[in-house]
Amino acid sequence: MFSPFIINDKNLFLDRYPINQVNRSLQAWDAADEYLVNYVIDNDLLTDDSKLLIFNDNFGAVTLNFNQNKVHSISDSFISQLGLKHNAEQNNLALENIIQLSSLDDLPIKSDVILYKIPKSKNLMVEQLCQIRKILTSETHFIAADKAKSIQSSTLKLFEKHLGITKTSLAVKKARLVFCQCNPELTNNADTKLGQTYTQTKTWMLENSNITIKNYANVFAREKLDIGARLFIQHLPELTNEKKVIDLGCGNGVVGLSLLKNNPKTQLIFTDESHMAVASAKDNVQVNFAESEANCQFMVNDCLTDIEPQSVDIILCNPPFHQQNATTDHIAWQMFKDSYRALKKGGELRIVGNRQLGYHIKLQRIFGNEKLIASNDKFVILSAIKN
Numbered sequence: 001m002f003s004p005f006i007i008n009d010k011n012l013f014l015d016r017y018p019i020n021q022v023n024r025s026l027q028a029w030d031a032a033d034e035y036l037v038n039y040v041i042d043n044d045l046l047t048d049d050s051k052l053l054i055f056n057d058n059f060g061a062v063t064l065n066f067n068q069n070k071v072h073s074i075s076d077s078f079i080s081q082l083g084l085k086h087n088a089e090q091n092n093l094a095l096e097n098i099i100q101l102s103s104l105d106d107l108p109i110k111s112d113v114i115l116y117k118i119p120k121s122k123n124l125m126v127e128q129l130c131q132i133r134k135i136l137t138s139e140t141h142f143i144a145a146d147k148a149k150s151i152q153s154s155t156l157k158l159f160e161k162h163l164g165i166t167k168t169s170l171a172v173k174k175a176r177l178v179f180c181q182c183n184p185e186l187t188n189n190a191d192t193k194l195g196q197t198y199t200q201t202k203t204w205m206l207e208n209s210n211i212t213i214k215n216y217a218n219v220f221a222r223e224k225l226d227i228g229a230r231l232f233i234q235h236l237p238e239l240t241n242e243k244k245v246i247d248l249g250c251g252n253g254v255v256g257l258s259l260l261k262n263n264p265k266t267q268l269i270f271t272d273e274s275h276m277a278v279a280s281a282k283d284n285v286q287v288n289f290a291e292s293e294a295n296c297q298f299m300v301n302d303c304l305t306d307i308e309p310q311s312v313d314i315i316l317c318n319p320p321f322h323q324q325n326a327t328t329d330h331i332a333w334q335m336f337k338d339s340y341r342a343l344k345k346g347g348e349l350r351i352v353g354n355r356q357l358g359y360h361i362k363l364q365r366i367f368g369n370e371k372l373i374a375s376n377d378k379f380v381i382l383s384a385i386k387n
């Protein structure tokens with residue numbers, strides 16, 4: 001158990017989420033969270049009536065310090081949203097003032113203080129800054145935070161370009177704050193329609209097909225086809241009849257879409273923990289396979305939580321090996337274990353993975369079997385059957 005996150009005599013016991021991670025040595029908050037929360041408290045930025053917007057809070061460290069105020073907490077990660085809820089419960093903190101929004105929801109029109117944890121994806125950051133500038137006024141306090149080494153001059157230029165005059169604090173415990181003053185010229189000219197208009201969407205054609213792949217700002221392989229996925233879509237299972245299939249960790253849906261190309265009647269669930277990923281997959285099915293849409297479901301989920309056991313024929317997965325900035329294999333483990341539970345007897349989990357990751361060992365341990373379907377110098381395609 002870690003020492004609590006202590007600020008202003010408030011002790012918060014915070015877990016990373018999901019809590020049963022293999023790598024328990026990582027903390028659920030960082031020095032940037034601490035600096036941000038301390039700054040707000042030390043400078044008396046809040047009254048009882050102040051409204052806060054908090055962006056990209058990983059596991060609730062920032063939001064749960066301000067749960068007496070009206071807070072909108074915005075994240076693209078369903079895992080972070082679950083983490084916030086879990087940490088509120090374990091600290092007996094009420095969530096009634098906290099509204100959790102996804103990165104595609106409209107922002108509330110008025111807020112007094114905006115606390116912005118800088119995300120890893122600069123595309124997501126620009127998308128969010130374009131939304132923020134529609135509601136920023138000269139009275140709004142805007143404070144961003146990150147590790148000092150991650151705040152480069154190019155990052156500051158983005159704040160300057162999208163919001164206004166930008167200044168930074170001194171570094172404390174290797175974290176830094178960024179302050180932006182609303183530039184009325186930028187904010188007055190901002191497209192005033194809340195939500196809906198996304199500036200960082202990227203669309204490309206899937207090679208050797210007529211499929212267009214649209215990606216919202218925070219989607220994996222937003223710029224081009226992932227090289228692991230490229231090999232994977234060449235080795236998808238042959239489907240004999242109308243099977244129930246899951247594209248697990250679907251991103252933009254490229255794997256499921258490639259399956260739909262030859263099997264338009266497949267019942268297909270696209271699922272991911274990123275709201276933007278699931279929205280992209282949904283748009284891509286609508287645009288490319290409108291006739292198959294009724295057979296498809298789109299689900300924001302943590303792996304396969306709540307999928308009925310023994311209900312699925314085939315699961316296709318290109319597993320992640322990062323959670324935020326941390327490299328980890330706990331998500332792959334959870335995806336494989338959940339797949340075993342969700343598959344019918346005789347059902348197949350088919351995955352692609354980097355050779356060095358040794359996924360065959362995990363599959364052997366969980367399924368008692370695994371088979372090499374294809375490989376190249378970097379990746380392997382593996383199949384495991386639930387016996």
Ligand SMILES: C[S@@+](CC[C@H](N)C(=O)[O-])C[C@H]1O[C@@H](n2cnc3c(N)ncnc32)[C@H](O)[C@@H]1O
Binds near residue numbers: 221251252254301320
């Ligand atoms: C390597 S990417 C693969 C994306 C896409 N299938 C492709 O091949 O381009 C892994 C995906 O898993 C998603 N992911 C990460 N953690 C997850 C979780 N706990 N539950 C569901 N999806 C998750 C990520 O958001 C990401 O889209």
